[in-house]
Amino acid sequence: MKILQVIPSLSPYLGGPTRVALQLSKSLQVIGADVEILTTDDGTNQRLEVPLNQPIRFKGLKTTFLPRTVQAKEFLYTHALSKWHRNHLKQFHLIHTHYLFSHLPTWTARAARHSNIPYLMRPLGQLTPWALSQSAQRKKLYRYLIENRNLEQAAMIHCTSPGEVSDIKALNIQTPKLLLPLGVELPSLNRPIAKRQLLQKYKLDNQPILLFLSRLHPKKRVEFLLDVVQHLNKQALKINLLVAGSGEPSYEQHLQEYTNVLGISDRVTFTGFIDGAEKNTILQGSDLFLLPSYSENFGIAVAEALAAATPVVITPNVQIAPWIAEYNAGWIIPTDITQWIKTISETLQHPEILLQRGQSSRKLASTVFSWPVIAKELLDVYTNIHQTHTKKLINL
The missing domain is CATH 3.40.50.2000 (Glycogen Phosphorylase B;)
Known part of the structure; x- marks a missing residue:
């Protein structure tokens, strides 16, 4: 089972989202999962100096960086995405997107729907009342045009807290919710x-x-x-x-x-x-x-x-x-x-x-917040989704 993690940016200046995407993928890799990351070369106020449009080893993980074409806040449009989807998306058995209202995860979830590939979505807090109140009209239109269908047809929505589950239920989104927190590394104390x-x-x-x-x-x-x-x-x-x-x-x-x-x-x-x-x-x-x-x-x-x-x-x-x-x-x-x-x-x-x-x-x-425990539970979820999807295809 090949798993694709999709996140708009791995800029270290973004803090938590970057650390989580990398550590989550590493923890899955440690227990035997075949994991790759798809992202852009966005470095917040600059671009990351990495090879583009090809898989490389980044922080010990197989990662493909696509060139950021337009930076419109978090949207991060990349013109190369459609070509990448045509050439590579069907290699993967399951996709896990991170973040909403951004070109890379949104259009990858859409492409997964059209290609009949199961996918999970992690909203990263973008469905809280406060977040939805920011640029409210733009987000309302975005949801109406594409993001709601992505959410409704996802295999699961990955929520990292009970509050996030409640926020999504309040929006009347019926998709199954996976409540699984994030992890941290335990440093030696002094x-x-x-x-x-x-x-x-x-x-x-x-x-x-x-x-x-x-x-x-x-x-x-x-x-x-x-x-x-x-x-x-x-x-x-x-x-x-x-x-x-x-x-x-x-x-x-x-x-x-x-x-x-x-x-x-x-x-x-x-x-x-x-x-x-x-x-x-x-x-x-x-x-x-x-x-x-x-x-x-x-x-x-x-x-x-x-x-x-x-x-x-x-x-x-x-x-x-x-x-x-x-x-x-x-x-x-x-x-x-x-x-x-x-x-x-x-x-x-x-x-x-x-x-x-x-x-x-x-x-x-x-x-x-133990990464090994979280990774094991997440891989079990991935496996169940993949097996269920495979059985459906056989019965068609």
């Missing part, structure tokens, strides 16, 4: 050393470290965190906020300017994009991970903080929240600034609570 390294690298005073680590985008509500820091500062509770990530240059500049206006430049450090060992250090060296996002279908950065034994403070809109609550691995607080200030202030004054919830965080990550 939090005291990581803390010292952070203090030294960023020249911080020895005060608690709060961390925001994600793509810099208005929906993540970094401004809200900056307001929280200003209020904590007025209460004479000194903390360090690390803002790790990158985004549109104009938005990055806006955040820098807002920090200056609030008068907290000495308490806030913008690290820029980080990855690898540096990201592991910043996750383990921080006391709390914060994400007050308007909407997250899962929140892979939250799961990575849990794996680093760092408790989290998130909004209910981050749909990993039910697991956080079940394992008591952090705090789920509505975006009310008074409640956030109170929770953070009281928590930082009780290190024993931070330690207990950090231990719960690690247990949650190792129990629920």
